[in-house]
Amino acid sequence: MGFFARGIETAPRAAIETHQFARLRSLLERSSLDNPFYRTKFRAAGLGSLQDVIEIARSPDRFRQLPTSGKQELLDDQAAHPPHGTNVLSPSPPFVRQHQTSGTTGTPLKVWETRQSWEWMTTLWLYQLLALDITPVDTIFMAFNFGHSLGLWNVLDAGMQLGALTLTGGGLTSLQRVDSIVHNRATVLVCTPSYALRLAEVAADNRIDIRRSAVGTIIVGGEPGASVAGTRDRIERLWGARLYDSPGLTEVGHIGLACPHQGVHLVESEFYVEMLDPETQRPVGPGEAGEIVVTNFGRPATPVIRYRTRDVARPVYDMCPCGRTFMRLEGGIIGRSDDMIVVRGVNVFPSLVEAIIRECGDVSEYSVEIVGTQDMYSLRIKIELDADCTGGPETIRRRIEDTFHRRLYLKTDVEVVPAGALPRSGAKRSRFVRVEADKPSLK
Amino acid sequence: MGFFARGIETAPRAAIETHQFARLRSLLERSSLDNPFYRTKFRAAGLGSLQDVIEIARSPDRFRQLPTSGKQELLDDQAAHPPHGTNVLSPSPPFVRQHQTSGTTGTPLKVWETRQSWEWMTTLWLYQLLALDITPVDTIFMAFNFGHSLGLWNVLDAGMQLGALTLTGGGLTSLQRVDSIVHNRATVLVCTPSYALRLAEVAADNRIDIRRSAVGTIIVGGEPGASVAGTRDRIERLWGARLYDSPGLTEVGHIGLACPHQGVHLVESEFYVEMLDPETQRPVGPGEAGEIVVTNFGRPATPVIRYRTRDVARPVYDMCPCGRTFMRLEGGIIGRSDDMIVVRGVNVFPSLVEAIIRECGDVSEYSVEIVGTQDMYSLRIKIELDADCTGGPETIRRRIEDTFHRRLYLKTDVEVVPAGALPRSGAKRSRFVRVEADKPSLK
Numbered sequence: 001m002g003f004f005a006r007g008i009e010t011a012p013r014a015a016i017e018t019h020q021f022a023r024l025r026s027l028l029e030r031s032s033l034d035n036p037f038y039r040t041k042f043r044a045a046g047l048g049s050l051q052d053v054i055e056i057a058r059s060p061d062r063f064r065q066l067p068t069s070g071k072q073e074l075l076d077d078q079a080a081h082p083p084h085g086t087n088v089l090s091p092s093p094p095f096v097r098q099h100q101t102s103g104t105t106g107t108p109l110k111v112w113e114t115r116q117s118w119e120w121m122t123t124l125w126l127y128q129l130l131a132l133d134i135t136p137v138d139t140i141f142m143a144f145n146f147g148h149s150l151g152l153w154n155v156l157d158a159g160m161q162l163g164a165l166t167l168t169g170g171g172l173t174s175l176q177r178v179d180s181i182v183h184n185r186a187t188v189l190v191c192t193p194s195y196a197l198r199l200a201e202v203a204a205d206n207r208i209d210i211r212r213s214a215v216g217t218i219i220v221g222g223e224p225g226a227s228v229a230g231t232r233d234r235i236e237r238l239w240g241a242r243l244y245d246s247p248g249l250t251e252v253g254h255i256g257l258a259c260p261h262q263g264v265h266l267v268e269s270e271f272y273v274e275m276l277d278p279e280t281q282r283p284v285g286p287g288e289a290g291e292i293v294v295t296n297f298g299r300p301a302t303p304v305i306r307y308r309t310r311d312v313a314r315p316v317y318d319m320c321p322c323g324r325t326f327m328r329l330e331g332g333i334i335g336r337s338d339d340m341i342v343v344r345g346v347n348v349f350p351s352l353v354e355a356i357i358r359e360c361g362d363v364s365e366y367s368v369e370i371v372g373t374q375d376m377y378s379l380r381i382k383i384e385l386d387a388d389c390t391g392g393p394e395t396i397r398r399r400i401e402d403t404f405h406r407r408l409y410l411k412t413d414v415e416v417v418p419a420g421a422l423p424r425s426g427a428k429r430s431r432f433v434r435v436e437a438d439k440p441s442l443k
Numbered sequence: 444m445g446f447f448a449r450g451i452e453t454a455p456r457a458a459i460e461t462h463q464f465a466r467l468r469s470l471l472e473r474s475s476l477d478n479p480f481y482r483t484k485f486r487a488a489g490l491g492s493l494q495d496v497i498e499i500a501r502s503p504d505r506f507r508q509l510p511t512s513g514k515q516e517l518l519d520d521q522a523a524h525p526p527h528g529t530n531v532l533s534p535s536p537p538f539v540r541q542h543q544t545s546g547t548t549g550t551p552l553k554v555w556e557t558r559q560s561w562e563w564m565t566t567l568w569l570y571q572l573l574a575l576d577i578t579p580v581d582t583i584f585m586a587f588n589f590g591h592s593l594g595l596w597n598v599l600d601a602g603m604q605l606g607a608l609t610l611t612g613g614g615l616t617s618l619q620r621v622d623s624i625v626h627n628r629a630t631v632l633v634c635t636p637s638y639a640l641r642l643a644e645v646a647a648d649n650r651i652d653i654r655r656s657a658v659g660t661i662i663v664g665g666e667p668g669a670s671v672a673g674t675r676d677r678i679e680r681l682w683g684a685r686l687y688d689s690p691g692l693t694e695v696g697h698i699g700l701a702c703p704h705q706g707v708h709l710v711e712s713e714f715y716v717e718m719l720d721p722e723t724q725r726p727v728g729p730g731e732a733g734e735i736v737v738t739n740f741g742r743p744a745t746p747v748i749r750y751r752t753r754d755v756a757r758p759v760y761d762m763c764p765c766g767r768t769f770m771r772l773e774g775g776i777i778g779r780s781d782d783m784i785v786v787r788g789v790n791v792f793p794s795l796v797e798a799i800i801r802e803c804g805d806v807s808e809y810s811v812e813i814v815g816t817q818d819m820y821s822l823r824i825k826i827e828l829d830a831d832c833t834g835g836p837e838t839i840r841r842r843i844e845d846t847f848h849r850r851l852y853l854k855t856d857v858e859v860v861p862a863g864a865l866p867r868s869g870a871k872r873s874r875f876v877r878v879e880a881d882k883p884s885l886k
Contacts, residue, residue: 171590
């Protein structure tokens, strides 16, 4: 079982925190002096002097006095001060790369990398690949196009640094990708969960038995699917491989680290992570759902400090069977704080909706419209049936409606559509759409 | 004016040759021992012992006793011994990347890189970028998709190593690329000559004045166009930028180095280059057209030794105004030995045909069918007219037919087609097609 930096990955929590606060202090000092965006924010919060900032970086409680920052703030700042915004050290070292967020929620946020931060981004993937024992005997296939999204460019560099044959599946059809995976005897597949399903579907349509391919490890991110038991089981069964969920955010860096026990850790040596109640902004306890709020250490020229990711998860701090003491997310990322629906006082995330659909079985693809009326929500669900499903459409339709009602007291309206009718995509996307603008507050 | 390795780039020819033969000897020794493909070839040529091989690596004359190798041989070998073929050192270090030739002439040849050879490939582009004084203040835009073709992946690494902002224009439409070039204030554009024309066309269609963009340097490869004066002038005029031709071959490495005087040098510190008559295989003199035959030093695990590139050029050995003593190709790559047409004893290459069409003016795009009958050839040319052309279709049609007849005694049949009727592509492609299988030998 491999480690990138065993010492810190298995250190007692106090030692991790000492490491984090040393890095935090140096980051905050620099940002309060040379970063106009954070300097302004700090001053507005009454932290005018360097001494104030040093004091802040002494403990988790004091650090929480700093304001959080959010995507919209950074977007507004980039719009007002193109192209970089003011979240740039001055003078800044030269930038060598530029990427942007996927923009599913509006204007994309641009991120720039220096040579140093690019190496750091690669390091984050080295943590991940080494944890899964990827070695030079492996062949990694990256099933995605190399475009604007930062996503997996760093996997490429990390794979090469490890000495693994690292194949870039850009500019190919899904069938060509399946062929390449089979013929090159790829052992590791990197993609999104929905694209892992899509590739399996294309293989089956072309009578290619991908269970017999050499792929034994699938690393996914970009969507919550991998942490949903039903989806995970489905992908693992179709591929005859183990699935690992390794989440990252363009604007933050690749924060996730899936361990051999399929736990999702956060790389606490490279990020300071707070888990906060999205409403009250207070820390949640172990096992409670909280929003991940991040400060990253490896992009000092354009850092995020107390950045609200909107991703919600349940932190656990026990030692993992893998030996890591890095915070673990029970069940991975369970949803977005933006996507949370409150149904009779219960927080419902899309991942829970997905879990119920998968649990009902016999569904190959689905989409959900969330319809809000007064304080109630109902779901309009479209499903495609498995080619080898056991019941008739009407049976499956009823089963899903009944299960939602039984489990969540939620009214659903399920429609069976022909196979292939729902959109598929290799890029990350949501199967959930909200309808009716005139709906109650979603928070 | 920058250099990557000024000492060798400006060394006297004798010093270059001493450097080359030292590297040749070490390559040949290793290949004759541990590379089954070349060991077999060397033995078949009567070079059975290590001593024989050492003797061979003493002078250009002796070295010519080694057999040449060709693409078909390597392809057959890969087909017989998949996936690598036998041209692999044994034991081989791990490969980290795999690419393939563009396959316009049949099955693609696969090439593998080790970490070391990948670094070498990046080095070749550092020679190029430094020669054109690219620095961290530059922004490089690569207008192509990051797919199977090796092409410009190395530009990315080299650009980043230099500290320049290096933008990967994958997964974008041509208009989005134009927008990105303008908005990111790219100073350097890397693409194929025909795609530089295409981007200019798209910009004009959308009323974007790319002459006013920050692009001052365009580096192209993959097609002969850049060394054709008419095409070069057209691209330079449309973009208000200088054009540099920097040829490379997937199976060999990036052999070309365009200098500020727009001369096309070969990187003789990293390749041993022979210029041979395609028929007789004897060295051609300065200024004479010969086929480029290459031995590369930086891929010792999968080298090419005396590899016939099929590219034809005229070597010149005088010192260039840029200070380099590396062999210069007068007029760049003038054609492929495969594409050579002998008309009344005169070797005609597609580049000459293109030059004549461009010289006639008023043509925005063209395609050529080469029709062979007995010992004679005629050309069927389709042209699209410039939006701002001065003469009528009939005038331009006649002008081209007359010019071909006057210059080459060649019969042509010119047809004017509507704007946009001819195919465009970002990938390298030929505007030339041969028709009628029952034609005389083309050699």
